[in-house]
Amino acid sequence: xxxxxxxxxxxxxxxxxxxxxxxxxxxxxxxxxxxxxxxxxxxxxxxxxxxxxxxxxxxxxxxxxxxxxxxxxxxxxxxxxxxxxxxxxxxxxxxxxxxxxxxxxxxxxxxxxxxxxxxxxxxxxxxxxxxxxxxxxxxxxxxxxxxxxxxxxxxxxxxxxxxxxxxxxxxxxxxxxxxxxxxxxxxxxxxxxxxxxxxxxxxxxxxxxxxxxxxxxxxxxx
Ligand code: RTP
Ligand code: MG
Numbered sequence: 001x002x003x004x005x006x007x008x009x010x011x012x013x014x015x016x017x018x019x020x021x022x023x024x025x026x027x028x029x030x031x032x033x034x035x036x037x038x039x040x041x042x043x044x045x046x047x048x049x050x051x052x053x054x055x056x057x058x059x060x061x062x063x064x065x066x067x068x069x070x071x072x073x074x075x076x077x078x079x080x081x082x083x084x085x086x087x088x089x090x091x092x093x094x095x096x097x098x099x100x101x102x103x104x105x106x107x108x109x110x111x112x113x114x115x116x117x118x119x120x121x122x123x124x125x126x127x128x129x130x131x132x133x134x135x136x137x138x139x140x141x142x143x144x145x146x147x148x149x150x151x152x153x154x155x156x157x158x159x160x161x162x163x164x165x166x167x168x169x170x171x172x173x174x175x176x177x178x179x180x181x182x183x184x185x186x187x188x189x190x191x192x193x194x195x196x197x198x199x200x201x202x203x204x205x206x207x208x209x210x211x212x213x214x215x216x217x218x219x220x221x222x
Pocket of ligand 1: 183
């Protein structure tokens with residue numbers, strides 16, 4: 001459906017731009033400066049059409065990936081979240097920067113205030129744990145930052161960059177090791193497996209992600 005829409009939109013844009021430019025070109029030929037203006041208009045038309053076609057190509061090339069990407073490739077994806085404590089402490093920028101600087105690609109980003117139902121669903125695998133009610137309450141106590149990150153081995157690397165569940169056991173240099181102390185205030189979440197990434201990305205990004213091309217990838221990947 002999106003492919004159809006973007007293709008149609010691209011064509012409409014191309015067609016209306018051509019029509020406007022050719023109308024302008026036709027009027028111009030009646031004037032004394034006709035040939036110069038007409039050739040200039042044609043050049044403009046060609047540039048605009050090329051841009052419109054390119055936009056169409058970019059849009060239509062964006063829909064082949066599911067939101068959870070392709071595990072095991074450079075297009076593997078994971079769900080990372082900055083929990084309410086990380087947001088309160090002003091760590092959004094620091095956490096995003098670490099992944100950006102490493103070379104990973106951000107393809108989804110939004111702030112969401114989870115309901116208790118959303119928190120329960122997100123942590124459903126822990127529902128029998130004694131700490132589950134407190135975890136749900138805390139996770140839904142304020143907005144979180146939802147992110148979809150893409151790149152080689154991002155699920156495992158993301159977890160390593162976060163650190164251990166227990167901040168006191170996390171190495172300096174990891175996010176939890178650098179920024180947190182208590183288990184229930186460990187500021188960030190990361191999918192722990194491809195199955196979890198698929199489940200969580202479908203849940204938090206039902207609208208899909210942004211399949212943009214990162215031009216510096218040739219300087220990140222060999
Ligand atoms: P997360 O899902 O939030 O990324 O954390 P995780 O995989 O490292 O750890 P997980 O076992 O999934 O636990 C989820 C969160 O629950 C809190 N927790 N409390 N009181 C306890 O024993 C306990 N154990 C875990 C932590 O905040 C943990 O991040
Ligand atoms: Mg977990």
